[in-house]
Amino acid sequence: MKPTLQTVADRVGVSRSTVSNAYSRPDQLSPELRERILDAARELGYSGPNPTARSLRSGRAGAIGVLFTTALSIAFTDPYAVQFLRGLAEVAEDNRTGLLLVPLRDDDEGALEAVRNAAVDGFVVYCVPGWYKAMEAAWARGIPVVNSDHFGSLFVGIDEIASTRAAGEHLMRLGHRRVAIVADYISPDRRTGEVSVPSVEDLGSYVSRERLTGYRDAFAAAGLEWSEVITISAAGNSREHGAAAAAYALDRAPRPTAVVATTDLLALGVLDALAARDLRPGRDVSVIGFDDIPDAAQAHMTTVRQPALDRGRIAGRLLLDPPDDPADRRVVLPTELVVRASTGPASTGSV
Amino acid sequence: MKPTLQTVADRVGVSRSTVSNAYSRPDQLSPELRERILDAARELGYSGPNPTARSLRSGRAGAIGVLFTTALSIAFTDPYAVQFLRGLAEVAEDNRTGLLLVPLRDDDEGALEAVRNAAVDGFVVYCVPGWYKAMEAAWARGIPVVNSDHFGSLFVGIDEIASTRAAGEHLMRLGHRRVAIVADYISPDRRTGEVSVPSVEDLGSYVSRERLTGYRDAFAAAGLEWSEVITISAAGNSREHGAAAAAYALDRAPRPTAVVATTDLLALGVLDALAARDLRPGRDVSVIGFDDIPDAAQAHMTTVRQPALDRGRIAGRLLLDPPDDPADRRVVLPTELVVRASTGPASTGSV
């Protein structure tokens, strides 16, 4: 039988409360008694109060739930995601809180159960497209949730629309009129290939929806109809998927003069696809990404910089100490268009 | 006030147990009553049994603790680590279990508390060098621990010594006699630079200790004294640190004809350092890594392949269902020396 508080209490001849205090509120008892208690505990092999029991009584789980899509590895493969997580972990660490990764299965029922069963003080929704019911379940738990789409929930993010609108305007100023967009999560079956996105508003994924909206608006302002823009679905957010998707843009005639992507990882894949075809970024085809991960700078890629680390940190703070004022519950961080060599004037050359 | 089982029970007019059964043991009550209960729950905004309370009673936390060193981001930056984690997550998912990342602070006391406070069913020790007391605390919890150094604990790994011995023999066969080793966690203050490692056995990090031992043995068998081998500490396991460390080997005279590293990430850094000096891998200087991450193949780098995904999977299985037979509690997976272009005959040229 594992020792409990009571075991130790009996051994020392004090009450259970006193042993509890020895661990949780050292100022509540004399140092000598505390020492005796800790000695007895050591002797009995008692390694401190049971975390679960403590959680139940104190009402604090000591963990933040992080909801993931199925592909955990993909999530960790994205430097942006890792940075976000790191910011989150930093704050969690300072608050003596852990990070509970909740892998969501593909089947809805399993995902719901996972969310309902997670012993956490709050959830961060992370790379989870809106069509998962899991977000709903998280919200139903009645604990703080960062970045759900629910009204009144906590939010930290950027002005996605304005960010890509700026990028789009940059492209329009350069004279591009044949443009392709590579995006993740815009086809429900998650395949790679050209898809028709008649109304951006109906997209399930928040991020893709907003980023596409920004581009659409910028293009519209310059007189480029959305229906003329080629939208290509990538099966996942990775360099390889980006390259595969880019093929659908680059191998058609007339070839687009610009290919933009909703993430840097996808955009790096587009650059790979250019290289494979001996096309020069910024001259033959302009490319824009999103996030500004370290590799983007190395690749001299134009992109939108967003503060990933800060996003994570703020998500953590919002969760662990939700502000009362509704205005403070939504934080919008600034972004910046970083122009590098991968964008240039539209090539007027043939095909 | 949040609704509880009792709230729902009162509403429907049944006992608390019955409501509990409605969620956890549907076969114990009539379908109609169950429906009525679930309806009432929905109406009251009750989202299922409190996970913490359930854990307390049932004795299952529903999470595996993953102990990390401080730099969470570093851990996620290593593709090997990500693969391992992915294997673990896969098994966890199948067992309706989450992954609790426990960030360990630098100060011992904080780390201990984090370990003692984690509501988990077991721990996986992950990139934690031996000098952290946290491992001790995990063991003291009396729950399964994978890969602690304790006798009788669960273990999944590879024969590190034999792996690097094979790599070392490969190097010896090629005639190399001026060799440098780049390793992480071999200097307590974690700085970059040449360090003296008189006795490999005393190294705190299990992994570095074993891998260096394998090389030492292979070198010794070929008549190369350990004291003649240059050992260089890297401040962390990353490409950049690897490159920085490599400088201490490459910029000396006579220059070593081979530089081996304890991880692929470090070895890739060594290759970067070679490139910066216009030295040809495999011709001017031979390089060997460890892990065989995808980038290693792309860089044509000789390395030791270990099954990261399987390691994660098996770690998970050991933890969630520890075998009774002590023999089954230790799993040693096979490795393979993958010879690529980064190793070649020792260059006999001047300096």
Add this chain to the structure above:
DNA sequence: GCCAAGCTCTGTATCGGTTGAGAAGGGTCA
């Protein structure tokens, strides 16, 4: 010398469920 204030420690209620024994009611079978 007396009362208030402080310091230590105890007792009891409670956190929100799960569990196994058993009660009530209806049906089957000889």
Add this chain to the structure above:
DNA sequence: TGACCCTTCTCAACCGATACAGAGCTTGGC
């Protein structure tokens, strides 16, 4: 008709701790 069983639900104990009120004893101020 009575013995027996099955289904459906209730009861009371328990999981391992924390919170809070208050008891007993020392101190300190006046």
